[in-house]
Amino acid sequence: MTTSIRIYNTLTKTKETLQTVEPGKVGMYLCGPTVYAEAHIGHMVGPVIFDTIKRYLQYSGYEVTWVVNITDVDDKLINKSREKGISMFQLATQMTADYLANLQSLGVDQIDHMPRATENMDEIIKFIVELIDRGFAYASQGDVYFDVLKDEEYGRLSNRTADAQQGEGGETASRKRSTGDFALWKSAKPDEPSWPSPWGNGRPGWHIECSAMSRRILGKTFDIHGGGLDLVFPHHENELAQSRCCHGQPMVRYWLHNGLMRADAEKGKVGGKSDRDDGAAIEGVVSEPVSVEEATAGKISRSKGGGGLAKLIERQTGERIRFFLLRSHYRSTTVFGDGPLEEAGASLETFYRLIQRFEKISGIDFYDKDQLPIGKHRSDFVAPKLRHAAIDELVKLREGFLSKMDDDFNTGGATGDLFEMVRALNRFIDSEGLEEPAKRTPDAMAMLSTGMAIFKEMSSILGIFVRPPKQSGGNEDATQLLDGLMQLVIQLRSDARAKRDFATSDSVRNGLTQIGITLQDGKNGTTWEVNK
RNA sequence: GGCUCCGUAGCCAAGUGGCUAAGGCAGCGGAUUGCAAAUCCGCCAUCGUGGGUUCAACUCCCACCGGAGCCUCCA
Numbered sequence: 345m346t347t348s349i350r351i352y353n354t355l356t357k358t359k360e361t362l363q364t365v366e367p368g369k370v371g372m373y374l375c376g377p378t379v380y381a382e383a384h385i386g387h388m389v390g391p392v393i394f395d396t397i398k399r400y401l402q403y404s405g406y407e408v409t410w411v412v413n414i415t416d417v418d419d420k421l422i423n424k425s426r427e428k429g430i431s432m433f434q435l436a437t438q439m440t441a442d443y444l445a446n447l448q449s450l451g452v453d454q455i456d457h458m459p460r461a462t463e464n465m466d467e468i469i470k471f472i473v474e475l476i477d478r479g480f481a482y483a484s485q486g487d488v489y490f491d492v493l494k495d496e497e498y499g500r501l502s503n504r505t506a507d508a509q510q511g512e513g514g515e516t517a518s519r520k521r522s523t524g525d526f527a528l529w530k531s532a533k534p535d536e537p538s539w540p541s542p543w544g545n546g547r548p549g550w551h552i553e554c555s556a557m558s559r560r561i562l563g564k565t566f567d568i569h570g571g572g573l574d575l576v577f578p579h580h581e582n583e584l585a586q587s588r589c590c591h592g593q594p595m596v597r598y599w600l601h602n603g604l605m606r607a608d609a610e611k612g613k614v615g616g617k618s619d620r621d622d623g624a625a626i627e628g629v630v631s632e633p634v635s636v637e638e639a640t641a642g643k644i645s646r647s648k649g650g651g652g653l654a655k656l657i658e659r660q661t662g663e664r665i666r667f668f669l670l671r672s673h674y675r676s677t678t679v680f681g682d683g684p685l686e687e688a689g690a691s692l693e694t695f696y697r698l699i700q701r702f703e704k705i706s707g708i709d710f711y712d713k714d715q716l717p718i719g720k721h722r723s724d725f726v727a728p729k730l731r732h733a734a735i736d737e738l739v740k741l742r743e744g745f746l747s748k749m750d751d752d753f754n755t756g757g758a759t760g761d762l763f764e765m766v767r768a769l770n771r772f773i774d775s776e777g778l779e780e781p782a783k784r785t786p787d788a789m790a791m792l793s794t795g796m797a798i799f800k801e802m803s804s805i806l807g808i809f810v811r812p813p814k815q816s817g818g819n820e821d822a823t824q825l826l827d828g829l830m831q832l833v834i835q836l837r838s839d840a841r842a843k844r845d846f847a848t849s850d851s852v853r854n855g856l857t858q859i860g861i862t863l864q865d866g867k868n869g870t871t872w873e874v875n876k
Numbered sequence: 877g878g879c880u881c882c883g884u885a886g887c888c889a890a891g892u893g894g895c896u897a898a899g900g901c902a903g904c905g906g907a908u909u910g911c912a913a914a915u916c917c918g919c920c921a922u923c924g925u926g927g928g929u930u931c932a933a934c935u936c937c938c939a940c941c942g943g944a945g946c947c948u949c950c951a
Contacts, residue, residue, distance in 0.1 A: 357880095377951070387951050420949070503879060504947070550949085572951035573881090579950090603881085604945065671900080672889060677882075677944060687888065691900050697914070744898090748890080757890045760899030770915055774908095779915095846910060853912075864913050871914090 349404060351568070352675065352752045354576060354599040355501050359752055364567050365597065370401050370408045371562035373596075375554060375571035375579065376458070378415040379439035380424045383446050383653050385665070385680055386605045390571055392666055392807075393602055393674040393753065395452040397568075399805050400749050404722050411457045411561050413554060414440055417547050422536055432537050433462075446653050449662035451807045457561050461553040464560065465539045468548045471556040471590065472528045472541075480589040484519040486531030486544045492524040495585050501599060502577035526582050528552045551582040555590070564591040570600035603677045661814055664689045670755040670806050691763075695803075696813060698766050702796050704871075705778050706789060710800065711812050716793065718801040722746065728794045734772035735791055738798045741765050745802045755806060762806075765799045779867045834863070834870045841865075 349362040364370050374394045377387050391412065398408045416436035425435040440460075447455075461468070472488055475481035480494050492498050492506045499505050506524045517523065527549035532538030538545035558566060564587070571580065580599065587595035657665060660682070668688035672678050699710045708715045719725050725742075728735050741761045748757040772795060777783040803809045833852065840848040853863050860875045 375951070378949085384951090390951050418949090502946080505878095570951095574946070574950055576880090577946065578948090602951075604951075606944075675881090676889090679888090684888070687901050690902095691888095694900085701915085748898095754890070757898070760890065763899055767916080771917095774916055841910080844910075850911070857913090862913060865909075865911095866914075873914095 349401075349750050350752055351598045351600060353597075354601050355596075360598065362567075362598070364406070365563070365565055368406060370406045370568065371411075371566035372398070372408065372568035372570070373411045373413070373554070373558045373562060373566065374569075375575055376412040376414050377439075377443055378418055378420060379436045379443060380418070380420040381439060383439075383443050385653055385656070386572065387443070388446060388450055388452075388653070388665065389602045389605060389669055389674065391447055391452045391455075392450055392669045393755075394570060395454045396670065396755060396806055397753055398454040399807055400753065403720070403805055408454075409456050409562065410454055411459065411558065412455050413557055414443075414458055414460045415550070415553065416440065416460045416462050417537065418550060436460075436462075442654065446657065449654075449657045450666045451662060451810065459557040459561065461548060461557075464553065464557050465548070467560050468552055468556040469529075469539075469541050471552060471559070471586070472548075474590050475528065475586060478590060480586075481528055482521065483529075483543050484521075486546060487516065487519050487527055488529035488543055488549075489520050489525040490528055490582065490586060491521060492526070492585070493522055495589050497588070498524075498585050499581065501584055502581045504577065504581075526551065526578065528586070551579055552586060554579075554583045555586040555595070558595075559587065559591075565593050565595060565597070567597045568600055569596040569598070570602065573601045573604055576601055602674045605678055605680045607680065660685045660689065663808060663813060664692060667692055667759075667806075667808055670808070671759055672756045673752075673754060675752075694763065694766055695809060698769055699809065700871075701770070701773065702792065704868075705773065705784070706793060706796075708793065710796065711810070716797055716800060718797050718804065728791075730787060730791050730794060732772070732791050734768050734775075735795060737768045738765055738795045741768065742798050742802060745805075749805065758802075758806070762799070762803060765795075765802070769795050769799065781868070830861070830872050834872065837863075838870065 350359040351362055352359050362370075372394065374390050376391075377383060394410060394412075398410050401408050414436075417432065421432050421435060425432045428435060447453075472481060475490065476483065476488065479491075481488055481490050495506070506522075516527070529541060529543055529546050529552075530549060531544055531546045536547070538547055558569070569580070569583075576599075584595050584599075664685055665688075668680075668685055669678075671688060702708070703710055710716055727739060741764050745758045745761040748754040748761070751757075769792075772792065773779065776788045776792075778788060778792065800809065833856070837849045837852045840846075840852070856863055856872070862873050862875055864871045864873070
């Protein structure tokens, strides 16, 4: 298969053309969470971009296997579970459930395997034994360490030398041959969870599970391995060393790392440059007093109140967050907060309105795969027979979208094409007058559906607009009731308008605006929407 | 101290050694509307600063200023 997909490889620091280990197949592995606390937004960046990458690779004709591991044994889990007075396994189970729920909310549903460290002990121990046999690791007082100095290529990924500090100081330092060595196996204290091994009871070090589990599922060399930029060192450097030394062949073709999220500074939003003289109220600038801590934008971490993602999703909707993440490039650092999400939400409305408009005109359910079918593969696409400037434009925008995706999954650039598709489609509806039933000729309607299908085909690659946006409230009875009520109100107002009693009709509309409902008078009657 | 990355309009954000520097949000003007909303049309940037390389740089190199990250657990 020939594609021109290019991926930025952290190892070589260049974009490289994708050439898979097995033709037509892609194996990819994303480092998942250590499940000792609730997920925060930073944990979602990798899953969302990988989910999108998988969708795109599949669209490009590849068969993709995607693995995300769950680290369910480590020091933090042990400590945290003690604090909470529950077992490590209970804590892991709870936090894994939280993680999975968050993934689902963001539309991440392409993961094929989610192996857990505790369920792969045999494989992990086997891997360590192999490393010792090959002379790259040594046992020391119940621990096992990787001997960094034996690996000539150590440090290439993160661009540092083998003597880089590896944490594990203190008492364990004396068990190591050199400071750069890192633990493959840690002996357990009597009250710690442990597994039997040739070196006594213990638990695996942080890095080895990924080497072991990726090999089991994806093989000795697989295509794409990713995670947050903060994992490059030491985690990925060490994984890479373990696997390569164990197998004598590269672990991964392409190392892919996403940029990190930063917390929003939440400073006074309105008004211009108040950089200097902060504190002094500049005319019209309302700035909320914030503590020094809050005013400093910084890296999101669990220890600094970065959790509570579930609440955030409830407040902002998963699609907003997904769209927000996809709006910029996955490798860039992104400032995150309610403000930026609101803006993403505002621009999403443009899409929702078009979709509603289309559904109203055509009677087709946009989200139904039978009513508005789309092509599964890029190569399935055939230029529409119906010719129209709008269709031609859509076809061209589609190509633009795909070429941006080809270039290191440039989702930010691709969303621009999506917006332009919306404009082209609205323009088509306007120019053909499709709001009026009389003008809905079979040709025009076919063209509209064709255009919408192109739009849907592209947006579904990003994993957005694949299901109807969540209704606020979520209570179906209440929703139906509200709908009936609104129809009644609209009817009464229409009667007033028919009599040119605008005082009454405006008063109704203003009243609704006050409570957050916007009315829209169109050629075909009045519609309403709840302001988000 | 060592190693990375970033600095594009009020804000967010793509992108390129040479065609009009995408798109979004906000704003402004127009079409439409009883008035609005929505939609459409139009307007709104010379790319942190200073040098250098080049026929040509926002895009490459150097310096500086500013911001972020990693080097310790972290997606």
